[in-house]
Amino acid sequence: MQRWRNWSGSVAAEVRAVVYPRDEGALSSAVARARQVRATGAGHSFMPLCASDDLIVSLAHMEGELHVAADRASARVPAGWSLKRLTAELWEHGLALANQGDVNPQSVAGSMATGTHGTGRDLGSLSTFARGFRLVLADGATVWCDRDTDLELFEAQRLSLGLFGIATEIELAVVPAFHLHERIEKRPWAEVREQWDTLVERHRHVEFFLFPHTDDVILKTLDETDACAPPPARRADDEAAFRRVLDIGARLPVAVPWLQRRMMSAPMTGRRRGPAHVIFPSERALRFEEMESEMPRAAGLETLEEVVGWIRRRRLPVAFPFEFRLVAADDIWMSPMNAGPVASISMHQYVKMPWQALFAEAEAMFRAGGGRPHWAKRHRLTRDDVDTLYPRAEQYRQVRRRVDPTGKFLNGHLRELFG
Missing domain, CATH: 3.30.43.10 (Uridine Diphospho-n-acetylenolpyruvylglucosamine Reductase, domain 2)
Structure with missing residues (x-):
């Protein structure tokens, strides 16, 4: 074993x-x-x-190589490659992904299977880039699916949770390579709330991080810029100060509000320019637990205020900041974005601190505001919840039963929801 x-x-x-x-x-x-x-x-x-x-x-050791289509609008890629490897290889061909999240060690297949996303008013999750899949099925046979070949399987596989087979090759949409200018600054929370719609209109990507016991946010924007060299690599000790703050908070939870206010009293500005695939991701060495809710966009800021107000009133030791992003709508059967564009609210907690009760109570508030959880982040959905939130859930299960009749790709968690 x-x-x-x-x-x-x-x-x-x-x-x-x-x-x-x-x-x-x-x-x-x-x-x-x-x-x-x-x-x-x-x-x-x-x-x-x-x-x-x-x-x-x-699939980390699987053989394979990148194949760019003649029209350079799509490419077939090994499904087990990391996003880091894929985007570096695409760059060598003068290509890029239209969007990425803020980390890149995940596999291409895993990112698509769970609806991983970045931020951008008009930009969907990585699952929306899918154009076709080569799958190893439960009996070991291989099949290809796309919009012209087994459409039902393709639609289900776009956000698959690994239920239909193991993807070995994925065809995905790509765009011409581009460069980004990242700006980071501390801004008053009240000011960002008031100007949010303007910020969204002005920038290709905009998001912010809010420590719940402070009145300022860390605002991050990304915009296309002229070609330029990659920025210097980030130093290995960039997160050292934050790690010390987290470790103090883990030992003395009552100090978390004071620690956050002290930390956010320091000046915070940053600028980086470089190839998009270098600028999108950030290092994430500190371990945490995370839950994320995809809220109807109109309810996002109000719901965030409600959850932050609850934390402040009870002086709860939530050590990490909330992350607030936007994601475009899509038409994927099991995507949290298929009911319309969303405001994505991520709540984190340091791994050395309790998170279960905090997440359970916050999840109830997110759900009350119309939120649907990210499939790979902490949630407590039941089968009934899935059927209520996703009208095509039973069609999704029917496809699963067709291609995996014995349930080989089900585990205990997924059997409860889709078995």
């Missing part, structure tokens, strides 16, 4: 084996022989999406 853990360390599984096939034939054989199998990328899911009691498969 082997023990597998996710990135934050809070999800663990005792499995018969964790395997790293080097080619599709080895993968097909492993899947065909397994009783239950789940695929893992970088393990950045906070829910037990990758947990298995039999076999976990990683």
Whole structure:
């Protein structure tokens, strides 16, 4: 038996084996022989999406290469590549992803399977980039699906949660390479609230970070800029001061409000320019737990104020800032963005501090405001909740039963929702 853990360390599984096939034939054989199998990328899911009691498969060592279409509007890529590797390879071809999130170790397949997204009023999640998938099915056979070949499977696979097969190759939309200018500054929370719509109109990307016990936010904007060299690499000790603050708060939770106000009293400005795939991601060395709600855009700021007010009134030791972003609407069956554009609110807690009760109470407030949770972040959805929130949930299950009739790709968590 082997023990597998996710990135934050809070999800663990005792499995018969964790395997790293080097080619599709080895993968097909492993899947065909397994009783239950789940695929893992970088393990950045906070829910037990990758947990298995039999076999976990990683495609990190799979052979493969990038193939750019003749029209340069799409490319076929190895599904197990990290976003970091993919975007660097695309750059060598003069191409890029239209958007990314703020970390890039995740696998391409894992990012799409969970609806991972960045920020941008007119920019959808990575799942919206999908144009086709090559899958290894439960019996080891391989199939291709896209809008012209098995449309139902393609639509379900766009945000799959790993329920239909293991993707080995993905065709995705790409754009000409571009450069970004990042600006970071501290601004009063009240001012950003008042000017939010203007900021959204003015910038390609805008988001902010709000420590709940302070009255200022860290505002981050990204805009296209002229070609330029990559910026200097960030120093390894950039997060050292914040780590010290978090460790003090973990030992003395009552001090968290004071620590946040003291930390945010310092000047905060930053500028970076460079290739988009270098500027989008940030280092995330500090471990945390996370929940995220995709709110109807009109309810986003109001709901954030409600949750922050609850934290302040009770002086709750929420150590990390809230992250507030925008994501465009899409038409993907199980996407939290399929009912319209959203304001995405992420709530984090340091791994050394309690998070379960905090997240449970905050989730209820997000849900009351019309929010739907990110599939890979902490949530407590039930099967009834899924059916209420997603009108095509049963059609999604029907596709799953068709391609995986024995439930080989189900684990305990997913069986409760989609079995």
